[in-house]
Every structure is written in C-alpha cells, then in structure tokens.
Amino acid sequence: MTAELAALLELVSSARPRVEDVVVGHGRDATAEAEAFVRAWPGAVLAVVDWPEEAASWLRLGRNLIHREGP
Structure with a gap:
C-alpha cells in the first residue's frame, strides 16, 4: 500500500x-490506483466508474456553453 492510499483511507x-459505502471514479491513467483502493476499502464499493478520453473534450464544450457570456 502506498503512503498516498493509506492517507486517503485514513481521511475517508x-x-x-x-x-461505509463508496463509489470509485478514475481517469484513464489511474486504473491501478482505483483497483488498489477497491481492494483496500473495508466497506462496500457500490460501483467503479472510469472516464474515457472523449469525456474530457465533451465536458470542455459543455462548460463553454454554460458559461458563455451574451448572445
């Protein structure tokens, strides 16, 4: 267990x-870290969700639409 994982588990x-129950989300480059958290978590893990590379580009466009000023 890494020091970072131990600190996160202590914090939560x-x-x-x-x-008691968690949902774990991770980006495409953090699969191993998410799996380590799931193995170490003593409670229930309700779901594990990953975000594909395309999600970041979609989110950026969505934020631009929401925060656009004027017509």
Whole structure:
C-alpha cells in the first residue's frame, strides 16, 4: 500500500458522519490506483466508474456553453 492510499483511507475512514459505502471514479491513467483502493476499502464499493478520453473534450464544450457570456 502506498503512503498516498493509506492517507486517503485514513481521511475517508475518519470522516463524520461515517462513510461505509463508496463509489470509485478514475481517469484513464489511474486504473491501478482505483483497483488498489477497491481492494483496500473495508466497506462496500457500490460501483467503479472510469472516464474515457472523449469525456474530457465533451465536458470542455459543455462548460463553454454554460458559461458563455451574451448572445
């Protein structure tokens, strides 16, 4: 277990109200880290979601539409 993973588990485990179930999301370059978290998490993992490369470009366009000023 990496120090970063240990720190994350400690942070989430000490949260109040108590966290028992999680959903894990990760980008395309963090699959191994997400899998390590899932293996280490003592509670239920409800889902594991990854974001494809195309999602970032779609999100950028969506934000531009929302935050556009004027007509």
